[in-house]
Each structure stands twice: as structure tokens, then as C-alpha cells.
Amino acid sequence: MEILIGLIIADVCFIGAAYWVNENNAKYLLSGYNTMSKEEQESFDLKNYLIFFKKFFINLAIYTTLICLTLYIVFDDFIAAIGYCISILAPIPYMIYEGNKFKNKK
Secondary structure (H helix, E strand, O other): OHHHHHHHHHHHHHHHHHHHOOOOOHHHHOOOOOOOOHHHHHHOOHHHHHHHHHHHHHHHHHHHHHHHHHHHHHOOHHHHHHHHHHHHHOOHHHHHHHHHOOOOOO
């Protein structure tokens, strides 16, 4: 049961991040973007990156939840927790790779 509470909290965080970060507050909240120089920020395609960012985190919430619930039903809570952690960590390299494509696009 504890895993389901953790799952709900994590999903709220993922979906919250997807909708909370926008063009107005990205310079404060978006890691990497907030450490860029003004010139780098101006050459970064923030608008399209935020579209990608939003889709990524919504999909992350949906698919990791499905994986976790499936593993929870089929196996047990320990296997579900391990599968959930792996399913969260596995797409991170994809996000980094795709996110780098938005540099110097303007």
C-alpha cells in the first residue's frame, strides 16, 4: 500500500513539473537553462523545448505508473518498486539527448 502512496506523490510531482515550468519562470526553475549566459538563453529554443519537456513528464508519469501497477499486481511490492525506479531512470538519457537538440536553434 505504501508503494501506491509513493506512486501518487511522484505522479503529482511529474505532472506538476510538466505544467508548472513555463517561459516566464524557466530562467529560475529549469536546470541547465538557469545557468546559461544571456546569449545562450537567447539562442536556446525554449518554446519548443518546453513542449518536449511537458510531453516527456506527462508520458513519464503515465508509463511508469502503468509499469509499477502491472508489476505490483503480477509480482509484489518490492519488484514493483525496483521496476518503478528503473522505469523512471531509463528514459533520462533520452531526455538529455533530445534536450540538447534545442541548443542554438533560434
